[in-house]
Each structure stands twice: as C-alpha cells, then as structure tokens.
Amino acid sequence: MAAACALTAAAVLLPLAQAAPGGAAPSSLVREPARMAVAPPAPGDTCQDPEASLRPGGLDGPAIQRIRAAGHLVAGVDQNSFKWGYRNPAGQLDGFDIALVKAIAKDILGDEKAVIYRAIPTSQRVPALKDNTVDIVVRTMTINCKRLEDVAFSTAYFEAGxxxxxxxxxxxxxxxxxxxxxxxxxxxxxxxxxxxxxxxxxxxxxxxxxxxxxxxxxxxxxxxxxxxxxxxxxxxxxxxxxxxxxGSPFTKEFYGVAMNRDAGDLVRRVNKVLEDYRSGGEDSPWMNAYKTHLKPVLPGVSGPPAPKYRD
The missing domain is CATH 3.40.190.10 (Periplasmic binding protein-like II)
Known part of the structure; x- marks a missing residue:
C-alpha cells in the first residue's frame, strides 16, 4: 500500500506535457482575448437536454484561423487519471482523452502532434477556457446546465455516472x-x-x-x-x-469537449471530428481508443453515446 501511495503521489508532481516540435514555447500560452464567432446562446429550454450541441461544420471561422496561425492546439487535460489522461511508463501523456485531443489536432492542423498540453486541476477547467489559456478542455468533463452558463460543449463522447x-x-x-x-x-x-x-x-x-x-x-x-x-x-x-x-451509479452523466462560449466555429469543427470518430462500428477510432485504453478497466461498454444537436 505504501508503495502504491508513493507512486501515486509522485505522479502528481510530474511536469506539464511538451509542445509539438516547432511549436511555440510555453511562455506564449497566455493569449489575448480573441475575436471569435459567437455561438448562439442555448434556448431557455435547452437545459432539459444539455447534451444537445451545435451541428457539425467544417468552415474555418475565427477560432480555427487563430489556432492555425499559432501552429498548434492548446489542450487542457489531466495527467493523473489512469487510462484517461496520465503519464505512461515512458513518461508520455496517454489515455482515452489524449487520443481524442490528437484526433482534433489532426483534423484542424493535419498533425496529431501539433498540440501543447496544459495539465489543469478540475477546478480550473472553466477559468482556463474563459480567459483563453487553452483552446479546448478534454478532461472527463461532464456536460451540465451550470457549466453551459460559462463554456460551450461538443456533443457527448462518453457516458458515465x-x-x-x-x-x-x-x-x-x-x-x-x-x-x-x-x-x-x-x-x-x-x-x-x-x-x-x-x-x-x-x-x-x-x-x-x-x-x-x-x-x-x-x-x-x-x-x-x-x-x-x-x-x-x-x-x-x-x-x-x-x-x-x-453500490450503483446514482447519476447519468456525459463527457464533452469544452470550449470558450464565443468559439462557435470550433464547437462545430469538434463535432465534425466526433462524427468521424464515432463512425465505423467496431472498427471506429472511438472503439479502437476504448479497446486500447478503457476496456481492461471498464469492460462492457458497447459504444459511444449518440450525438444530439440543437440547431
């Protein structure tokens, strides 16, 4: 037990993940507030179905253009959640959430390695998005009505409780x-x-x-x-x-990719990535990521939740 505890505590102290080769230095991560396309506010009754997101789109709006101009995607992730976002034995960030970040970077920038990872605590996920310190948060973040007041979400990519x-x-x-x-x-x-x-x-x-x-x-x-x-x-x-x-799960919750509320074009682009990520049944990128990272510790999951859209 003591050994397990020591290993766990050590994981907390690991440094932040690296930038992609040729990417900007970490000191460049504090960004000026961007002028981005505003995502339409959710209608008053949307919180009856908070998982409903913007429909997929591939247009390069202001948020996408800003990411391309920077040459990298800045992703808020965890580095301490085993099989989700964690340091593998080689010291590299790995896990189900990290695989999704790479798919988003590949779609927007053509290179899954064009990512600067920022390890952020649970309580700082929303502030990091609101002040544009990160472009996206992929960190087992549950979609709910309270958070929708501050950030935008993609469609759900995983169901938990x-x-x-x-x-x-x-x-x-x-x-x-x-x-x-x-x-x-x-x-x-x-x-x-x-x-x-x-x-x-x-x-x-x-x-x-x-x-x-x-x-x-x-x-x-x-x-x-x-x-x-x-x-x-x-x-x-x-x-x-x-x-x-x-006991049994006492809630039903859905994880989504979180983004700044003003980045409507990025929300639509991430939803387009997720459409492709889910496609292919047992051979889909989603199922391959599940089999690689989660199935050994969380068996019995048949597939991703179906997407819901609101406009």
Missing amino acids: QQVLAPKGSAITGYDASLKDRRICTAAGSTAEAALASQSYGSVPVSVPNQLDCLVRLQLGEVDGIITDNALAAGQAAQDPSIQLV
Whole structure:
C-alpha cells in the first residue's frame, strides 16, 4: 500500500506535457482575448437536454484561423487519471482523452502532434477556457446546465455516472446512509462535489484540487471513501486492488469537449471530428481508443453515446 501511495503521489508532481516540435514555447500560452464567432446562446429550454450541441461544420471561422496561425492546439487535460489522461511508463501523456485531443489536432492542423498540453486541476477547467489559456478542455468533463452558463460543449463522447469508491471490507455500501460520519473525498469543482453538497447523508465532505488526490488520501487513511465518475473510479481501482466500487451509479452523466462560449466555429469543427470518430462500428477510432485504453478497466461498454444537436 505504501508503495502504491508513493507512486501515486509522485505522479502528481510530474511536469506539464511538451509542445509539438516547432511549436511555440510555453511562455506564449497566455493569449489575448480573441475575436471569435459567437455561438448562439442555448434556448431557455435547452437545459432539459444539455447534451444537445451545435451541428457539425467544417468552415474555418475565427477560432480555427487563430489556432492555425499559432501552429498548434492548446489542450487542457489531466495527467493523473489512469487510462484517461496520465503519464505512461515512458513518461508520455496517454489515455482515452489524449487520443481524442490528437484526433482534433489532426483534423484542424493535419498533425496529431501539433498540440501543447496544459495539465489543469478540475477546478480550473472553466477559468482556463474563459480567459483563453487553452483552446479546448478534454478532461472527463461532464456536460451540465451550470457549466453551459460559462463554456460551450461538443456533443457527448462518453457516458458515465457518479459512484462511491471505498476500501474492500468497508462498511460503506454506496451513496446511502452508510456514508454517515464518514470522510468522503471529492475533487473541487466536480459534479461529485455538487452531489455531496446536495445530499451528504451525514458524511464529512473533504475537497481536494484533483481527483487523484482523493486516491492518495484514501490510501493514507485520511478519508474513508471517494465519490467520482465510475469511469474514473474504475481506473483508480485498477491502480489499487485494495479498493472497489460499491453500490450503483446514482447519476447519468456525459463527457464533452469544452470550449470558450464565443468559439462557435470550433464547437462545430469538434463535432465534425466526433462524427468521424464515432463512425465505423467496431472498427471506429472511438472503439479502437476504448479497446486500447478503457476496456481492461471498464469492460462492457458497447459504444459511444449518440450525438444530439440543437440547431
């Protein structure tokens, strides 16, 4: 357990990912606010179906032109979520989300390596988009009505649900009264934190900057359980066989690529990429990425969620 904990803690301290060869230096990442095509505000009833996004389009609007002029895509990602966005044994960023970033860069710039990755904590995903520090965030980010007030989303690329992660042998049985007086960890700014604030079941909430910090605290005995997306939790359980998912998912949530609300042309372009990414059934890029990264820790997923559009 101590070894697992030490390895996990070390992962948190790894440096940010590299730029593509020939790309701008990291110091150039703070950008002036861009003049971009405004995405039409979602109608008042859209939040009954927040996964509905702009229809796919391939036109090169202001946001796309700015990315091409820079020569790289700046992507906000995680580097600590096993099988989603993490450092592989060779020290390279890898995972399901990273594969999608590469597909977007390939479509816009013709080179999947033309990416500058910025590792950002959960709580900084929205601010990084609003101030144009990053072009996109691909970081297991759930589409919901609250976030749509601040950022735009692509169509959904993965379906997950909130679930409880606890040590094997724990008295915690799920998101229920068994949480009473237990220290339950969530990442700041996550949907899990919001869920626990709404219904705590008498637990003691513990908030941390990044989801992996919860795993470290659980390994150290500083918390009794974790609430997170079951897709993320499956990766954490694969890292540490002494913990397991308990109970059933108590929400249905969809991950989307997040972008600045003014970058309507980029939203449409990413949705075009996702249309191609889903196409091909068992041989689609989506399924190949799932088989490579997620199937070993999250079996039984038959395919991506169907896209929904609002105009």
